[in-house]
Amino acid sequence: MLITSDTYSRFFQIVLSHIQGERLLHSIGVVVVGLELAEQWDVEFEKVYIAGLLHDCGRYIPPEQLRHQLASFGEEIPAEDREFPQLWHCLYGAAVLRYQLRINDSELYNAIWWHSTGEARLTPLQKIIFLADSIEPTREFQGVAELRKLAYIDLDIAMAKAVEMKLCYLNSHGITVHPRLLRAYRFYVERRKD
Template sequence: LFFKETYSPLSSDEIIAKEKANMDNKRFKHCVRVSETSRKLAKLNNYDEDKAALAGFVHDYAKQVPKEEYRKVIKTQGFDQDLLNWNRSIWHGIVGTYFIKRDLKITDKEILTAVDRHTTGDVKMTTLDKIVFMADFIEPGRDFPGVDEARKITFANLDDGVGFQLAHTLSYLIKDRNKIYPRTFKAYNVWSTKKK
């Protein structure tokens, strides 16, 4: 595992060590697989493989940060106060960018935006946003009904993968009577519906 030292003053080893210290081993291994899958999707879509690998690696950096720390950061660091009505499922992408900047010293806007959008998607998505969003969904450790179809669709066409994931996630959330974050819903309307 090695990350080109272009996007942070920290060394590759330091980034890996901080990531490992911030989560349990299961989550760490998921991040390694998302990094590898991001690299593969980058190659297929003519995107910078090293940049995609780093974005994929750090995407869940803040997934296990304590809830109280999140609440404090949302209140004091200029985030939308509506976020206080949500939970770590939503926070670890959008607010996770704060911890990645603070701890991993990554300031690259494209990387931070890809992390911000990796859970919900968004109305507008860059190639890197789509790569990380899809790598998270189809990495080899994922095992849910439909994952093989998701992989097939995504490797054939990244945008179709985004549409598939948003429809899949939304129907799963609704089936379980979960609250839908408005951005998830807006993204679904753009990427998953027929009149596109």
């Protein structure tokens, strides 16, 4: 058990002191969908549960404050993330796991950190968190229904679809694409075409 009966109240205290309202609803949605996918793909429930509730806990914190908080944990923003302050909350969530909850689990840490961009060679847990973040019940965008079905049929095909849709969205809005998402694209989309 990563969270024991002693640390549960602290865990919920941390989650609830960071997120409320719609963001909490979104996070619970990630947990619910994530647990369904975990059942389907034989992934540890507890990790899905923790990642689902923690992944967006930095979402309401302004970027400069996130940078300070991360520095206080001893975490520096990596070079390839510096130009993407909208993604710093991902690293913050991972840092809360490691430094506030003192859970040392690199798979879970990266599941939280990479929840928005994906990455090449994800574990099933990491794919589930990335996908659940996109398809939980409050998400509405063109193609979400197909993505919801795919996630229960084939995780890698669902990853390819989700990554492709994300990339198309960013390109069509003139938003710079993070190198991690590009690596995910090369791994899950281009590799399949070879």
